[in-house]
Amino acid sequence: MRARAWGSGVLVLALLVVSPALVSEYTLTSVLTQALWLGLAASTMTFLSAYGGMVSLAQVGVYAVAGFTLANTVTTESSKGLNLGWNPWLSVLAGVVVATIFGTLIGAIGSRSTGIYFLMLTLIFGVIVNLFFGSVVELSGFSGISAVRTIGPVGDPVGDPARLFYVALVCCVVFYLLMRYLVRTPFGLTLQGIRDDPVRMSSLGYRVSLHRTVAFGFAAFVASFAGILFTWWNDQSIQPSSVGVERVLDLLVIAVIGGLGRIEGAWIGALFFTLIATNIQNYTVDIPLIGALGERFHTVLGLIFLVIVLVSPGGIVGLGESLVTRIRKSAPPTADAAPASG
């Protein structure tokens, strides 16, 4: 089973590596690259939920901080922002550092709240970031910052989108493996212990809120890379409206569709999301009460989300798995159909 999982992982990776040669530039940018950075952002949400028991809606706020820090420090001639004109690599570093510190701070404030309180609190912090950059004209203002320069390997995301795609792919692979590794370290195991029974872990001498804070800080560190990729992907610009409450909910939908229990599900959810988002306008069916299907992306998305939440806690992958299990159970056992326990 383990070998099979690795095998399918390598297969998916190989497919992704050759995909820029197979699909159009539009598909590459709007579907695949977007799915990569959205998946990276959503995976931090999944990580916190699956291993820390914290459903955070602040991840968009965190990656927005990274994006805005990058944009403020790197630009030279943008109409808004500080226009510090730093070296792009240095700006990326600044974005990551500032967003990680911000995330750790939020984690520290929220670390004593759990469950539904944590969800509400992180939603507030996520939206406060958006309001902050929307109202502070020195740092952004309503129209946001454009002409954000990229680092050398990324080059020009519009002229040569394949390079941004590969950089995003490398980020995703590295952080996916890092998260998988982290949950097996003593820190990760403690975190899972806290998720299951914080009172017992606390009486065993573990520092519950410290572990939660550090986990949140780590998730912010990963999310900050998603924010930087997003800023380059988003026509090298970032606006408060592109990181608003709608985006927060999109990310939640992605994480839930992918299944909040598995990190890799985040990218499956993200791909699902971008595929619907880019293809829905081709459907011009007029549905009574709902309206023209092609224009009602969020209605469709909300309905899918609702169905997933109602019937399948494991997301769309879990839905598929339970269907397969059900079919295998109902089918008469044959020689080559091994029981679905492996």
Place this chain on the structure above:
Amino acid sequence: MAVGLANARIGRQLVLLLGAAAAAFLVYWIGFGADRPAVDDPNSFVYTLLDGISISAVYFIVASGFTLMFGLMRVVNMAHGSLFVLGAYVALTLQQHMVGVGSEEAVNSSDATFVNWVLPALAGAGVAAVVGLLIQQTLLRWNQGQDLRQALITIAVSIIAADQLLAHFGGIAKNMTWPNSLNDFVDFHVHGILYTRIKLFILALAIVIGAMLWIWLKRTRTGMVIRAGVDDRAMVSALGVNIQLVFAAAFLIGSALAGFGGAVWASQAGVAPGTDGSFLLHSLVVVIIGGMGSLGGAAVGSLLYGLVGTLAQAYLPGAYSSYSIIFTFMLLAVVLALRPTGLFGREA
């Protein structure tokens, strides 16, 4: 790792210190800062204070419904903002019909009578109540106790509702119109203070609603059952009370308050796509500060939130007034550092 935060107590003290510093700065600036705005112009300070209280009144109307639902059923209704906007749109559309103007234009102030405002506002509250009850009966009733799942379900509802309201009412901000009889000033006969009657009306509405809720919860049989249900749902049920009926009543009232708040806000500032999200946010901030499920907490939370926001915006030095959102952040951080379940909250 994270040595500075190694001790939660140090972190808490740090937050407290920062919060105290921010509050001290604000008080200093208002009272004694460079141009001493509060001392030199006490009237404008009183107006700012009253503005803060009247916005708190709107927050309270909306958040009291939110906290009622949570207190009894542990349901965090993330679609509360959608019910708010739904009430607003229903009310303003009905007002347009009653006065007889097209759906694109606002009702002229001289045409708006008291009846033309009260009936649409109550209708908005009624529609929101019915829709809220439908959501509770169809989507939430059968998974009682799974609070995270219920929150996700109501988020799904809010996503669908936001998109559908955008489709039906468009993306442009729409306004309802206050009755013309409220469009004047009340003379306080103190230091020449004149204040708009509308904002005092909003404050009166909030006080009446708060008092009615208080009487309902503390002085009637239904209220007694609700309070008992908050403490021990299973026991109340075992005593032969139809708890599902009580839940339905609480959801109905809570949703009606959201819809009514929507009508008030539509008249005061107008509604547009995004208003649902911001009022969900306001409700969340209020109940997190005040404590989920507590009526008094909702009142105190609304006041703190409304006042801090208004004072910071009005009295931060000119160039920095856009930073006022930071003070909301600080307020939350300080309250949570002191009491993770809010000022009047109890452990869930």
